[in-house]
Amino acid sequence: MSNKPLNGIKIIDFTHVQAGPACTQMLAWFGADVIKVERPGAGDVTRSQLRDIPNVDALYFTMLNSNKRSITLDTKKPEGKAVLEKLIRESDVLVENFGPGALDRMGFTWERIQELNPKMVVASVKGFSEGHHYEDLKVYENVAQCAGGAASTTGWWKGENSVPTISAAALGDSNTGMHLAIGILTAIIGRQQTGKGQKVACSMQDAVLNLCRVKMRDQQRLDSVGYLEEYPQYPHEMEAFKDKVVPRGGNAGGGGQPGWILKCKGWQTDPNAYIYFTVQGHAWDPICDALGKPEWKTDPDYMTPKARQPHIDQIFATIEDFIKDKTKFEAVDIFRKHDIPCAPVLSMKELLHDESLRKSGSIVEVPHKERGSYWTIGSPIKFSDLKPEVTASPLLGEHTEQVLAELGYTKAQIDNLKESKAV
Numbered sequence: 001m002s003n004k005p006l007n008g009i010k011i012i013d014f015t016h017v018q019a020g021p022a023c024t025q026m027l028a029w030f031g032a033d034v035i036k037v038e039r040p041g042a043g044d045v046t047r048s049q050l051r052d053i054p055n056v057d058a059l060y061f062t063m064l065n066s067n068k069r070s071i072t073l074d075t076k077k078p079e080g081k082a083v084l085e086k087l088i089r090e091s092d093v094l095v096e097n098f099g100p101g102a103l104d105r106m107g108f109t110w111e112r113i114q115e116l117n118p119k120m121v122v123a124s125v126k127g128f129s130e131g132h133h134y135e136d137l138k139v140y141e142n143v144a145q146c147a148g149g150a151a152s153t154t155g156w157w158k159g160e161n162s163v164p165t166i167s168a169a170a171l172g173d174s175n176t177g178m179h180l181a182i183g184i185l186t187a188i189i190g191r192q193q194t195g196k197g198q199k200v201a202c203s204m205q206d207a208v209l210n211l212c213r214v215k216m217r218d219q220q221r222l223d224s225v226g227y228l229e230e231y232p233q234y235p236h237e238m239e240a241f242k243d244k245v246v247p248r249g250g251n252a253g254g255g256g257q258p259g260w261i262l263k264c265k266g267w268q269t270d271p272n273a274y275i276y277f278t279v280q281g282h283a284w285d286p287i288c289d290a291l292g293k294p295e296w297k298t299d300p301d302y303m304t305p306k307a308r309q310p311h312i313d314q315i316f317a318t319i320e321d322f323i324k325d326k327t328k329f330e331a332v333d334i335f336r337k338h339d340i341p342c343a344p345v346l347s348m349k350e351l352l353h354d355e356s357l358r359k360s361g362s363i364v365e366v367p368h369k370e371r372g373s374y375w376t377i378g379s380p381i382k383f384s385d386l387k388p389e390v391t392a393s394p395l396l397g398e399h400t401e402q403v404l405a406e407l408g409y410t411k412a413q414i415d416n417l418k419e420s421k422a423v
């Protein structure tokens, strides 16, 4: 424990569902003492959502709340408010992702928190940023993906499936939590210089938009040029650009390197028998070698990225023909020898059982008091001097008495709090 960089940072974790909990979980992995404050009797709604085992905390909760302590506290009751005030006085950070205005309605405005502890960093996730014309909206993941530009630019650009499309990756939730974690650490470093805490806010819309930066790039290029050469619509379906909004790009590379999902052996029955193949500009010669097409290296129709673009579908068809009798793993093994950027499309099942991920701690098995053990995703950030160890999520209120005792409450006072149902 002692060598973890965030040891000594005490965090009041007033978060729920995914965006906030993902943030505080990461800080807990790196050593912060994260005290999750939950409503007595109910707790975070994800404890009971999508349960796989009756009456046991759902994986939704356990996979987002590891390494934390849990106390129950009704912060709408005066006795509960008094406990929260004490906690605020003794903590470094309060993180919350309630609906807009909930913390203020509870009586814990920024001004009040500053009075209680001027060093406090107060970090919030909301759907939209302060002052935004939608600032009053409650927001979940997919709402944010739509509001942040991800949905309008994801999916197919033609045919009956041409509708804005949601990504399975939690761009609105966990992504916002990761942004917020950076904000919190920045505010903690700022506090070392000024001695003062500050408010840190990250809206889900902004966090999604930040990941859609390249699509904003494309909008401006489209406005000035009128078409986007690297999109699959160019040059055969130029009408896709006529609306002058960035069109959905299907499975295109999205950057300077064209790419596509290609079928491998077994695709007819296996929904994930595909690879992603990137035609990296300077890897063109190795691609020609790998495909047994050396003549393409010097053919003016194929030699440069610009020359290749009108033939890109045919190039992908040629690669697909080359790998049609190879599994996705065999195909990647061939291309990796030529230094070509590619990967198999991996299913969740394959990832869960991936030996490399288990070895690196990216997927870990965690013992849990009531579930037995469960698999979860460990720290995606690796350090040379820190190996984050994932411990089980807390049971509801598991640490109430412990935390109250640390705050100086006597056994009799704790019993009174229990009687008043404030904890």
Ligand code: COA
Pocket (backbone or CB within 6 Å): 016, 017, 018, 019, 020, 037, 038, 039, 040, 073, 074, 075, 076, 097, 098, 099, 100, 101, 102, 103, 105, 106, 125, 126, 127, 137, 138, 139, 140, 141, 173
């Ligand atoms: N004791 C007493 N009251 C508590 C409490 C506690 N320990 N913890 C929460 N509450 C109360 C809040 O004060 C609030 O009361 P109020 O509305 O009467 O003022 C109430 O619980 C509901 O909180 P809210 O956060 O609005 O819950 P919700 O279930 O209606 O909405 C969200 C859920 C996620 C839509 C909403 O919290 C939200 O928009 N959050 C910001 C964006 C976000 O993070 N979304 C993604 C989640 S992954």
